[in-house]
Amino acid sequence: MTSEAITVLGLGNLGRAVAEAFLRGGQVTTVWNRSAAKAAGLDGAVVAGTPGEAAGAGELVVVAVLDNRAVREVLRGVDVRGRALVNLTSGTPDEARELAAWAAENGAEYLHGAVYAVPQTIGTDESAINYSGAGAVYERWRKVLELLGKATFVGDDAGRASGFDVAILAGMYGLIGGFLHAAALARAGGIGVGELTPMLLSWLVDLHPALVTFAGEIDGSDYAGGESSLAMNQSGLAMLIRAAEAQGVPFAGLDAVKALVDRQVAAGHGTESLARAVESLGSQRLAG
Structure with missing residues (x-):
């Protein structure tokens, strides 16, 4: 697998595990977290000072924060044009659809992911993630997303995974x-x-x-x-x-x-x- 430019926004338990899996897979990974101290120990990661700086460094932008309100706050004012935006934050189907609409309005393609794993199993055979939304994004990034666990695409409706x-x-x-x-x-x-x-x-x-x-x-x-x-x-x-x-x-x-x-x-x-x-x-x- 060739190295890809990936951004991870949010370094809570899930986000950190996601970043670690990408790094183990040899991907160029830029990370951001509100508290920069949470990036400590992520050897090989580039630590960005702002969400905008982080998003600008990656073609694939993965968001893993507390809830979809936090997703909105993190992405507020961020230039996501031309980016593939993958949201692994838990939420309702309507919230996923609203974020997909926001992404489209702002020039990005959106894929929603529902994670069936505890953070310590991310990147192993015990991890599985359902995705829905932009099928082209899933196909383009499927091999990279499989670094996180078994990937299954469940439909073009962004809310279907939720x-x-x-x-x-x-x-x-x-x-x-x-x-x-x-x-x-x-x-x-x-x-x-x-x-x-x-x-x-x-x-x-x-x-x-x-x-x-x-x-x-x-x-x-x-x-x-x-x-x-x-x-x-x-x-x-x-x-x-x-x-x-x-x-x-x-x-x-x-x-x-x-x-x-x-x-x-x-x-x-x-x-x-x-x-x-x-x-x-x-x-x-x-x-x-």
């Missing part, structure tokens, strides 16, 4: 919330969490085929299968809520799921698949 991201993170936090509640229930019942966890993990792995089935039902809006019916799950959730309350560890997450199920059962869909509960979320969104 769309995947917020959905995946929502699932992740739902899972963590469920695990924490399971741990609290185990403790309340005199069961060690370490003893519980292998059984829970085994059950979650076994659940995988059901999730694939649910995905097909949701995409097809066809819930007639009903092997795991709404009415059956309504009863199961009511039992779990009673058990959690009896053990002194109620959890609003269970109540929220049951409320979704209750809406569909009340509408006459009790014999249909549990997957239909997603329509309660859709109804709330449309009503709002």
Whole structure:
């Protein structure tokens, strides 16, 4: 791979790991951070005094800061004309689209990246990043971006990578919330969490085929299968809520799921698949 001129704006945990990966890959890397001390130890990097100076040094400008408000602040007044701007900062799909529009208005091409890695795994096989936005930027810089981890382009809509991201993170936090509640229930019942966890993990792995089935039902809006019916799950959730309350560890997450199920059962869909509960979320969104 030939050496490319790359800029990294932001040297927090993620930004520093990104800069280190580019440097290990032999890329000419200019960095900037509000606190210049964070550049200490980045051997081989050129440390710029301002975001504008840093952006002027790189054909590819990678931004990794706290949030998209900080992205706007960092780029305010910076000449990005002719640059490929890659934003690895977490945000909503609409924020990504707004930044893509700003980049276009200012003569730059925009690619948004959603990172699935902890900073210490950036640049390894354990790191993966979804990108969306300017397909030409992705193709031009794909080999360089692969220095950060597995790269996948998910579409020309700049907000699409964030769309995947917020959905995946929502699932992740739902899972963590469920695990924490399971741990609290185990403790309340005199069961060690370490003893519980292998059984829970085994059950979650076994659940995988059901999730694939649910995905097909949701995409097809066809819930007639009903092997795991709404009415059956309504009863199961009511039992779990009673058990959690009896053990002194109620959890609003269970109540929220049951409320979704209750809406569909009340509408006459009790014999249909549990997957239909997603329509309660859709109804709330449309009503709002």
